[in-house]
Amino acid sequence: MATEAIRKRRSVRKYEETGVGDEQLREVLEAARYAPSWANKQGWQLMVVRDAEIRNRVAEVLDKNPAARAITQAPVLLVVCMDPTASGVQKDKEYYMADAGILMDHLMLEAAEIGLGTVFIGSFDEDRIREVLGVPEEYRIVAMSPLGYPAKMPGERPRNELEDMVHWEKW
Ligand SMILES: Cc1cc2nc3c(=O)[nH]c(=O)nc-3n(C[C@H](O)[C@H](O)[C@H](O)COP(=O)(O)O)c2cc1C
Structure with missing residues (x-):
């Protein structure tokens, strides 16, 4: 059985306006710091946005994304930026995306552990x-x-079900 944080984490799209304390925020960021990455290059930069006006502008860009409103409600927005040159490429598989996914998972699970909600948002107009x-x-x-x-x-x-996704010994 997976750990409790793994089992109870959900994509949360409705938030209270209650603030997140510095200590909790730090705990979530620390968890991200521990994430594994290609050759331990840690090619990530994390942005913490509390400013409501900036969050509103981000939400506007997200437009019809089901998580857009959540960005205006929750007091903090986290943004994961990656340097693609700080990770491996194997047969066109760009592992900076894997590094970012693991980083996100670390912070989402830590947040779940301390009663905070998150939702991975991947669909947005990057240029805007x-x-x-x-x-x-x-x-x-x-x-x-x-x-x-x-x-x-x-x-x-x-x-x-595991039966539909796991292959034992040979495919
Ligand atoms: C790579 C990735 C991109 C995602 N992008 C979005 C998104 O743009 N908007 C959104 O509302 N949810 C997004 N999600 C959340 C998924 O819809 C959600 O994880 C999935 O439906 C399972 O629900 P759960 O997280 O509550 O278990 C994304 C999740 C992943 C892993």
Whole structure:
């Protein structure tokens, strides 16, 4: 059985306005710091956005994304930016995306552990977000997530059975 944080984490899209304390924020960021990465290059930069006006502008760019409103509600927005040259490429597989995914998972699980909500947001107009947040051209903006207290905890989403996804010894 997976750990409790793994089992209870959900994509939270409705938040209370209650602030997130510096200590909790730091705990979530620290968890991200421990994430593994290609050759331990840690080619990531994390942005913490509390400013409501900037969050509103990001939400505007997200437009019809189901998580857009969450960014205006939750008091903190986290943005993961990656330097693609600080990770490996194997047969066109660009591992900076894997590095970013693991980083996101670390912070999402730590947040769940301390009662905070997150949602991985990957679908957005990168150029427009770059403009709003002033991210340098060398970095790809891979993911973002609101961070705050859930106003509504979604139910468990369906998952495939192990039998449908695991191959033992040989495919
Ligand atoms: C790479 C990736 C990109 C995602 N992008 C979005 C997104 O743009 N907007 C959104 O509302 N949810 C997004 N999600 C959240 C998924 O919809 C969600 O994880 C999935 O439906 C399972 O639900 P759960 O996280 O509550 O278990 C994304 C998740 C991943 C892993």
